[in-house]
Amino acid sequence: MSAGGEFDYIARRLAPLSAGWPGAAGLKDDGALITPAPGYELAVTADTLVAGVHFLADEDPAVTAGRALRVNLSDLAAMGAQARAYMLAIVWPKDASDGLREGFADGLEREQAHFGVHLIGGDTTSGPGPWTISVTAFGEVPAGRAVRRSGARDGDLAVVTGTIGDAWLGLQAELKARPALDAAHERFVQERFTRPEPRLALAEALREHARAAIDVSDGLIADLSHIARASGLGVRMELDRIPLSPAAEAWLAAQADPLRARMQLASGGDDYELAMAVAPGALDALTAGSGGAPLTVIGRFEAGPPDASVTWRGEPAPVEHGGFTHF
Numbered sequence: 001m002s003a004g005g006e007f008d009y010i011a012r013r014l015a016p017l018s019a020g021w022p023g024a025a026g027l028k029d030d031g032a033l034i035t036p037a038p039g040y041e042l043a044v045t046a047d048t049l050v051a052g053v054h055f056l057a058d059e060d061p062a063v064t065a066g067r068a069l070r071v072n073l074s075d076l077a078a079m080g081a082q083a084r085a086y087m088l089a090i091v092w093p094k095d096a097s098d099g100l101r102e103g104f105a106d107g108l109e110r111e112q113a114h115f116g117v118h119l120i121g122g123d124t125t126s127g128p129g130p131w132t133i134s135v136t137a138f139g140e141v142p143a144g145r146a147v148r149r150s151g152a153r154d155g156d157l158a159v160v161t162g163t164i165g166d167a168w169l170g171l172q173a174e175l176k177a178r179p180a181l182d183a184a185h186e187r188f189v190q191e192r193f194t195r196p197e198p199r200l201a202l203a204e205a206l207r208e209h210a211r212a213a214i215d216v217s218d219g220l221i222a223d224l225s226h227i228a229r230a231s232g233l234g235v236r237m238e239l240d241r242i243p244l245s246p247a248a249e250a251w252l253a254a255q256a257d258p259l260r261a262r263m264q265l266a267s268g269g270d271d272y273e274l275a276m277a278v279a280p281g282a283l284d285a286l287t288a289g290s291g292g293a294p295l296t297v298i299g300r301f302e303a304g305p306p307d308a309s310v311t312w313r314g315e316p317a318p319v320e321h322g323g324f325t326h327f
Contacts, residue, residue, distance in 0.1 A: 006124055013105035014088075017112060017119035021085060024120040032120040034085065036140050043081035043139040043146055047072050051093075051131040055194075056174055061100050063194050064133070065107025071217065072137035073115060074198035074272040078215040080147040080207035081139030083115055083200060088122035091132040100131075115200070142207070151211040152231035152277030158299035159210075159283070161199055161273045161290075163245040164220050166192035168268025179254070185247035192245075196272035205289030212277040219267035222323025223275050224299070225308040231277070234304035239312045242266055243296040259312050266310075267323050277301050 004012075010027060018024035023033030036042055049068050051057040073083045088108075092101070112118060117137075170193025172178045173186055180186055198215075206213055212231060214223045221237065228235040239262050244252065248265060255261035278286055287295050310317045 009101060010124065013102070014119060014124075017105075017108055018121075019118070021118040021120050024085075024118065027119075027121060032085075032087070034120070034138060039143055040140040041143045041146075043076055043079045043141050044136065045072055045075035045079075046134065046136040047075070048132065048134040053130075057130065059194070061103035062107030062110065065104045066111045066195055068133045068135050069108065069111045069115070069117075069137075070196050070198055071272060072135045073117070073200060074196060074215040074217070076137055076139035077199045077203060077206075078147065078213045078274055079139070079141060080145065080203045080210075080213070081141040082203055083117050083137060083139045085118045085120045086112075086135050086137040087120060089134040090122070090124050091129065092124065092126040093131050094126055094128055096126065096131065115198075145207050147206050147210055147213045149212050149214050149227045149230035152227055152233055152235075152301045153211060153279070154233060154301060154303045155280065156211055156277040156301040157280055157283060157297050158224060158235055158237060158301060159276045159278045159286070159295050159297055160216070160220065160243065161202070161293050161295055162271070163243045163248065163294075164216070164271055164273065165242075165248045165265025165268055166245050167196065167270035167272070168265060169248060169251055170194065171268070171270065178251075181247060181250055185250055188245065188247045193270060196270065198272060199274050199293060201291040202274065202289075202293055205286055205291075206274070206276070208289065209282040209286035210276040210278050214275050216271040216273045216275055217269055219269040219323025220271070220275060221267050221308050221310065221319060222269075227275065227277060228301065228308055229306040231301065232306050233301045234306060235299060235301045235308050237266075237299040237308055237310050239263070239266060239310050239317060241296065241298045243294065243298075259317060262312070263310075263317070263319070263321075267321050269323055
């Protein structure tokens with residue numbers, strides 16, 4: 001690497017991202033200090049992104065930086081936490097260019113300013129494998145008030161924010177794995193894949209009115225299953241009620257098998273919407289506190305085997321592939 005090597009890059013591009021967080025010590029110490037506000041505790045999450053697995057190797061590095069940060073902030077949102085800081089560990093490819101590193105730092109600078117978080121530490125190294133990015137994010141939540149996956153109760157509504165399947169359509173576009181939609185729809189789904197929007201604004205309403213929550217990363221069916229299993233319940237999802245964007249509706253209209261197509265949208269993953277268990281009497285209050293985020297009831301949690309079942313037009317539908325798994 002030119003222009004002074006690893007330590008110059010840290011001092012010149014990464015250390016300024018810690019400004020405003022005294023416990024980071026300008027990234028000059030062996031670790032960082034985090035002191036939660038009185039009456040709060042830390043929520044901590046980590047995600048790793050690998051080139052060729054989670055993003056295309058030739059993607060704009062500023063976009064990759066945003067995605068790496070946003071998917072972690074989405075986990076904090078699902079716990080009802082407010083994002084505060086993050087740590088970053090990077091394995092650069094041996095042949096990484098200065099442009100890759102500079103573009104990545106540009107993206108981090110833009111994204112953390114948008115979300116009001118600070119870089120407080122981490123590690124940089126290089127290796128023979130693909131570019132690998134690991135982010136650990138920290139949030140604050142009132143003590144004892146974090147929303148977990150395990151709180152659903154029999155009779156709770158299964159509720160999801162936003163629309164489902166757009167990011168999968170965006171990935172298919174990146175891979176050129178399907179016929180193109182019109183230009184506006186293509187731009188929309190590609191943006192949904194590359195720049196997921198964590199639902200941080202729902203944190204307070206989630207703590208007040210949801211019993212369990214998860215962010216939709218692996219696929220809606222799979223992630224509802226995670227809540228069901230953690231809560232010791234079944235969840236019945238009505239496939240014809242999943243909320244779809246106009247772009248997804250346009251794609252769906254061109255498919256010969258609407259059931260299979262809807263299954264693909266509901267299991268594709270990378271939506272980074274929130275799926276929740278909500279008491280029927282709390283739905284109106286959650287909606288009022290959602291800040292305008294669209295909420296859709298798509299099913300119900302109920303006593304039974306801890307897993308997800310799916311119906312289509314009122315009839316049971318077989319689930320062959322509920323979501324993404326690495327192995």
